[in-house]
Amino acid sequence: MKIRGLACRMGSVMLAFGWIHGAVAAPNDSDEVEELQNLLEVLDQQTEIATKTKLNADYVPGLVTVLHADELSELGIRTVWEALRLVPGIEPSIDQIGGRQTLVRGVGGSFASGNMKILLNGKSMNSTLSANSNPVLNMPVAQIDHIEVVRGPGSAVHGEFAYAGVLNVVTRKTDDGVFLRFDEDETYTGGGFAHWASADGRQGGSINIGGWQKQAGDVQAGEDAVYNGFNAVFNPTYATLSNAPGAVNDAMEQRSVLIDWFYDALSLSFAYAEDGNGDHYGTINVLSAPDENGIKYHNRYLMLNGRGKWALSETLELNTEIGWQQYQNRYNARLLPDGFTWATPAIPTTLLDGFQTEGYYEESRYSGTFDLVWSGWQNHRWLASLGVSQIEVNDAWQRNNINPRTLGPAATRKYTSKDGIPWPGRDRDRQILSLTLQDEYRASDEITITAGLRHDDYDDVGQNTSPRIAAVWRLGRDHVLKAQYAQAFRPPTFYETAFEADLEPEKIRTSELAYIYKAPDTELRVTGFRSRLTDVITGNGILGFRNAPEVKSRGLEFEVRQRFGVTWQIDANVTVAESESVKTGDRVPAAADRLANLVVRYKPSSAQQYAIWVRHVGDRAREEGDARKSLESYETVDLSANFRLPFSAGPMIRVGIRNLFDRDVRYPALLTRDVVDQTIQSYEADYPQPGRTAWLELAWRL
Numbered sequence: 001m002k003i004r005g006l007a008c009r010m011g012s013v014m015l016a017f018g019w020i021h022g023a024v025a026a027p028n029d030s031d032e033v034e035e036l037q038n039l040l041e042v043l044d045q046q047t048e049i050a051t052k053t054k055l056n057a058d059y060v061p062g063l064v065t066v067l068h069a070d071e072l073s074e075l076g077i078r079t080v081w082e083a084l085r086l087v088p089g090i091e092p093s094i095d096q097i098g099g100r101q102t103l104v105r106g107v108g109g110s111f112a113s114g115n116m117k118i119l120l121n122g123k124s125m126n127s128t129l130s131a132n133s134n135p136v137l138n139m140p141v142a143q144i145d146h147i148e149v150v151r152g153p154g155s156a157v158h159g160e161f162a163y164a165g166v167l168n169v170v171t172r173k174t175d176d177g178v179f180l181r182f183d184e185d186e187t188y189t190g191g192g193f194a195h196w197a198s199a200d201g202r203q204g205g206s207i208n209i210g211g212w213q214k215q216a217g218d219v220q221a222g223e224d225a226v227y228n229g230f231n232a233v234f235n236p237t238y239a240t241l242s243n244a245p246g247a248v249n250d251a252m253e254q255r256s257v258l259i260d261w262f263y264d265a266l267s268l269s270f271a272y273a274e275d276g277n278g279d280h281y282g283t284i285n286v287l288s289a290p291d292e293n294g295i296k297y298h299n300r301y302l303m304l305n306g307r308g309k310w311a312l313s314e315t316l317e318l319n320t321e322i323g324w325q326q327y328q329n330r331y332n333a334r335l336l337p338d339g340f341t342w343a344t345p346a347i348p349t350t351l352l353d354g355f356q357t358e359g360y361y362e363e364s365r366y367s368g369t370f371d372l373v374w375s376g377w378q379n380h381r382w383l384a385s386l387g388v389s390q391i392e393v394n395d396a397w398q399r400n401n402i403n404p405r406t407l408g409p410a411a412t413r414k415y416t417s418k419d420g421i422p423w424p425g426r427d428r429d430r431q432i433l434s435l436t437l438q439d440e441y442r443a444s445d446e447i448t449i450t451a452g453l454r455h456d457d458y459d460d461v462g463q464n465t466s467p468r469i470a471a472v473w474r475l476g477r478d479h480v481l482k483a484q485y486a487q488a489f490r491p492p493t494f495y496e497t498a499f500e501a502d503l504e505p506e507k508i509r510t511s512e513l514a515y516i517y518k519a520p521d522t523e524l525r526v527t528g529f530r531s532r533l534t535d536v537i538t539g540n541g542i543l544g545f546r547n548a549p550e551v552k553s554r555g556l557e558f559e560v561r562q563r564f565g566v567t568w569q570i571d572a573n574v575t576v577a578e579s580e581s582v583k584t585g586d587r588v589p590a591a592a593d594r595l596a597n598l599v600v601r602y603k604p605s606s607a608q609q610y611a612i613w614v615r616h617v618g619d620r621a622r623e624e625g626d627a628r629k630s631l632e633s634y635e636t637v638d639l640s641a642n643f644r645l646p647f648s649a650g651p652m653i654r655v656g657i658r659n660l661f662d663r664d665v666r667y668p669a670l671l672t673r674d675v676v677d678q679t680i681q682s683y684e685a686d687y688p689q690p691g692r693t694a695w696l697e698l699a700w701r702l
Contacts, residue, residue, distance in 0.1 A: 073141055079138050089577065090595075091592050118169075122170075135274055143171055143256065153487060155454060155488035185214065203264070210255070227242060251294055268307075303325045317373040323368075326363070359399070362395045362396070380440070383452075387434040396425060422498045424498050438453075452468045467485075469486075478519050480518070481513075486512075487508065489506060490537070522562055528555070549582065549584075558573060568603075571599040591621075598615075652700065654697040
């Protein structure tokens with residue numbers, strides 16, 4: 001179906017529904033109820049993500065953004081990763097195989113992935129292989145209740161990988177419903193959720209199932225790495241040898257099942273989350289053939305957690321958690337086309353069957369956490385936490401048709417790290433012991449000071465201590481001042497140390513100052529930050545890594561929400577950031593210098609709502625040695641309409657158009673290396689993204 005034709009028809013449907021509902025849906029008592037709910041939301045939006053103790057989101061140390069799933073669905077946002085675009089200072093991006101990246105305040109892009117702690121219902125999901133968790137980032141918004149985001153270091157509470165921020169995805173556990181969505185680019189999403197509870201409320205549970213699938217679309221990539229440097233010299237027929245320009249294998253899928261059960265203070269949870277993606281622009285920036293499209297990379301999590309909470313006395317509380325998690329990564333992809341010639345240590349060699357690779361990795365994590373919360377000292381609330389983790393590699397191998405030592409063609413067989421491949425070995429493991437101390441001191445009715453310290457002892461990469469001190473000053477009913485200094489770290493992953501065993505952990509030091517104004521109809525936040533990053537882990541070569549020189553980052557974030565009764569609401573934020581190398585003064589590549597969002601919602605009645613979302617992404621600098629000009633800024637406009645059917649309070653129909661004006665959106669393609677290890681461009685035209693797309697969603701709360 002043609003994009004323009006479907007977009008026009010969807011627009012007609014939106015207008016028709018608007019006319020029908022304008023005739024049948026007049027303001028009623030439900031509007032007054034909603035206005036009261038909005039006020040209560042302002043007064044009591046609580047979170048535990050910043051301190052492990054429940055506080056109002058505006059009174060916790062640091063900067064916390066809470067995104068509510070219903071508001072996200074109303075804008076047409078489909079996944080958690082897409083929702084992060086609304087958070088000030090956060091810029092979602094992708095790598096060459098479509099892996100989800102999250103740039104926070106200029107941290108990311110050319111840096112290694114996994115700079116953000118990812119939690120699912122408060123449980124860590126970052127794999128030790130890559131420090132990321134694509135299946136959580138790709139989870140449908142319809143399955144979740146809300147998303148909590150901390151911008152800035154969070155290691156003082158959350159430890160490893162809480163480097164540039166913390167993300168907690170909280171799923172639906174007290175709702176019943178089903179959802180179904182169709183996107184024009186052959187993307188299909190569906191699922192449902194249900195809960196139950198005893199009459200006395202002492203026991204109950206929930207189940208939450210969802211997923212989506214996308215076929216490879218019509219995005220066209222430009223010339224790839226085969227055209228550049230000595231790749232072209234060794235392969236004079238590169239134009240016919242390469243599959244580029246050509247269609248991108250951007251097929252993707254995700255599915256998850258979450259089951260929760262509780263009895264009084266005890267709870268048990270099970271999670272299964274899996275995703276897969278095509279190799280997009282190629283693992284080493286060489287485009288695959290169209291007949292090889294499909295899912296090439298898979299990530300799967302299985303998790304079982306038990307929690308207990310006991311009041312030992314009026315002032316002492318014990319919280320415990322014991323968990324098991326298994327992570328599995330597998331792939332099967334072609335790295336180089338048939339007939340490609342490259343340089344071995346001896347002589348140039350032609351790979352008649354190209355370079356085909358298959359891989360498997362599996363790790364298990366066993367963890368236990370014991371938290372004591374004591375409030376027996378007047379105006380103080382102490383947290384003491386002990387954590388232990390054991391990570392073990394259960395299996396790891398590759399099956400290649402290239403000998404890893406000679407780099408020449410060979411019969412396809414299985415290799416392990418002992419054969420010289422850069423891949424974790426089965427004997428790889430990691431033990432972590434952590435101790436956290438934190439004091440929330442209520443100096444007065446207006447001032448709260450939080451001081452915390454976490455010490456982590458790794459048996460493979462050494463020790464690290466992450467301090468934090470923060471103050472919150474409530475200036476009357478509507479005004480809040482915040483200040484915070486925090487440090488965080490990120491240990492190298494198993495994948496990174498497979499290439500370079502001597503990598504040092506990344507470290508960051510951040511200072512923040514924020515002002516918050518919050519009234520029933522108006523919310524305003526202004527935040528300034530400064531950060532210093534040392535031993536930054538960044539790419540080196542085609543698939544290698546190294547510690548880069550020191551980087552500094554600073555910026556301002558502005559947020560505003562204005563309600564005009566229950567009919568109109570405006571949300572806007574602007575981020576201006578500078579990230580640069582301390583040594584050279586050059587901008588950090590691949591991160592935007594400006595980000596902005598404007599969302600306008602119009603709700604003439606409780607049965608209908610219309611919204612427009614305008615997003616701006618500033619230009620992104622190039623790496624040292626890349627002669628291309630900065631990747632240009634862009635703006636996108638999304639439209640959506642939401643209608644509740646007039647004959648029932650349950651079914652909801654949502655329709656919309658993404659990227660209404662079909663703007664050219666591209667993510668930066670970084671430099672790579674050719675067959676003689678010379679730096680070259682990968683894709684001169686970067687990584688183009690899908691254009692204008694229409695969508696339709698049906699949701700029913702039971």
